[in-house]
Amino acid sequence: MSQSFSHGYALVVGVGKDLPVTIEDAKAVSGILVDPSRCAYPGDQVRLLTSEGAQRNNIISGLNWLARSAGQNDTAIVYFSGHGTENPDFYLVPYGFDWQNLAGTAISGTELTELLCEIRAQKLLVLLDCCHAGGQAEVKNFIKSPMPSTAFDELARSSGRVVIASSRKDEVSWTGNPYSQFTMAVLESFAGLGAFEQDGFARVLDLTLYVGRFVPDRTGDKQHPIIKVSNLQDNFAIAWYAGGSKTPKELPWRVDTPVSRLIADSAEVASWRRRLANKRENLLLIEERMSEYVEFTDIPIQLLKNKRLTESEIDELQTRLQGR
Numbered sequence: 001m002s003q004s005f006s007h008g009y010a011l012v013v014g015v016g017k018d019l020p021v022t023i024e025d026a027k028a029v030s031g032i033l034v035d036p037s038r039c040a041y042p043g044d045q046v047r048l049l050t051s052e053g054a055q056r057n058n059i060i061s062g063l064n065w066l067a068r069s070a071g072q073n074d075t076a077i078v079y080f081s082g083h084g085t086e087n088p089d090f091y092l093v094p095y096g097f098d099w100q101n102l103a104g105t106a107i108s109g110t111e112l113t114e115l116l117c118e119i120r121a122q123k124l125l126v127l128l129d130c131c132h133a134g135g136q137a138e139v140k141n142f143i144k145s146p147m148p149s150t151a152f153d154e155l156a157r158s159s160g161r162v163v164i165a166s167s168r169k170d171e172v173s174w175t176g177n178p179y180s181q182f183t184m185a186v187l188e189s190f191a192g193l194g195a196f197e198q199d200g201f202a203r204v205l206d207l208t209l210y211v212g213r214f215v216p217d218r219t220g221d222k223q224h225p226i227i228k229v230s231n232l233q234d235n236f237a238i239a240w241y242a243g244g245s246k247t248p249k250e251l252p253w254r255v256d257t258p259v260s261r262l263i264a265d266s267a268e269v270a271s272w273r274r275r276l277a278n279k280r281e282n283l284l285l286i287e288e289r290m291s292e293y294v295e296f297t298d299i300p301i302q303l304l305k306n307k308r309l310t311e312s313e314i315d316e317l318q319t320r321l322q323g324r
Contacts, residue, residue: 002243008033008041008077009070009121011062015082015095016051021175022081023050025129025183029079032190038249039190039202039239045069054082054095056105060115067118075238076121081183084130092130122160123236125204129166129182131173159231162204164211167223174219178253181218182225185211192241192248196306200246201237205229205306208285213278221274232289235302276317283310 010033014026030048033041047062063078070076083093090109091097097105107115116126166173166182174181188194190202194210208227216224242249286307293299 002036002040002245003240004036004042005040005075005240006042007071007074008039008045008239009066009074010041010046010077010079011059011066012046012048012077013054013059013062013080013082013094014048014050015054015080015093017095019082021180022129025081025179026050026079028179028187029127029183029190032187033077033239035243037243038241040243041239052095056094056097056107059092059094059107060111063115064118067115067120070119070121072120072122074121075123075125075236076119077125077127077238078116078119079127079129079186081129081180084128122233123204123238124161125207125238126161126163127166127186128164129173129180131167131171159233160236161228161230162208162232163228164208165226166215168226171223174223176218181215181223182211184253185214185218188214188251190239190241191251193251195241195248196302196309198246198248200240200242200244202239202241203235203302204232204238205235205286205289205303207238209282209306209310212282213275216274216278227285229285229289231292234300235306276314279310279314279317283307283314286310 010030012026012030012033014022014024016023026048027050030046033039033046034043047065049058049062059080066076066078080092085091085093090112091102091106092109092112093106102108116124166180176184178184179187186207189207189210192198192202194206195202196206208229211225212227216222286303290299290303290307
C-alpha cells in the first residue's frame, strides 16, 4: 500500500506562450509529485500554475502560499519552466509580461529572492528550467539568464537550500521527447533512478548528481546545469520514489542506454570522458560539503557512501579509457 509523503509541499509553474513544452514539463512534474504510487505528495499540497494561470500575481501568491504552508521541518519544492532574462537586471518572465512594464508584469531577481527567503522549510529545492531552445528562445530583447546572481548568496544565509538552474548563462535548455532534457532528468530522479540506496526515498544530493551527469551526456555536452548547495545537514529526502516501495518504477521514456552509446565508437569514448569530468566535479561538490564539518565523525554516513560510490565510478571510467 502506498504511503503519503505528508510533509511535502510544491509550487510548479509552466509559463507556456511561445514555449508550449514548459506546460507539459510542469504538468509532468506536478503529476509525478501527486502520484500516490510515486512521490505521493498530498494533492492539496502541490499547486500547478500554467499558461494564463502563471501570471506574475499568481506566481507571487503561490510562493506566499508555500511560505505559509511549509513548516520548518517540511520539504518544499519550487519548479519554474519558462524564460529568465537580464534587461539589465534579472527578471523571471511569467505569462503575459510586458517589456514596457517589467516591474509590474515580471518578477525581479530581488523579489524572487525575498519570496524564496520567506519559505521556512529547511529542506528547500529550487529548480529553474529557463532559456529553452525551441519556441522563440532567441526572440529580440531576450538576454538569457538562468537565475538571479544574488539569489543564492541570500538563500545561503539559511540551511538546507539547493538551487539548480538548467543551464549556464551562455547555454540554452534543450527540449526533448516528451519533455525538456533537464526536466526529464529531474523526473527520473523523482522516480528513484538516481538513488544511491534503494530505501524508498528520492534524495536531494542524488538528484543533483544525476542531473549533473545525464543532462550534459544527453545534449552532447551542450548543456550544463548550475548547482548551488547551501548548509545541508544531510542528504535530505525530497519525496518517495515509489509510494514507499523500495523498488523504483520505470518511466515510459527511459533510455537505458545513453544516446552516445548508439553512435560511433569514438563518440562513445568522448562520452566516457565527459562523464569522467562530471564525476570529478561531483566528487569536488561532495568533498566541499564534507569540509564544512569540523569533526570527521560528524559527517553523515550517506555523504560518505556517496563519496565512495563516486570514487568507484571514477575508477571504472578511468579503466575503460585506459583500455582503449
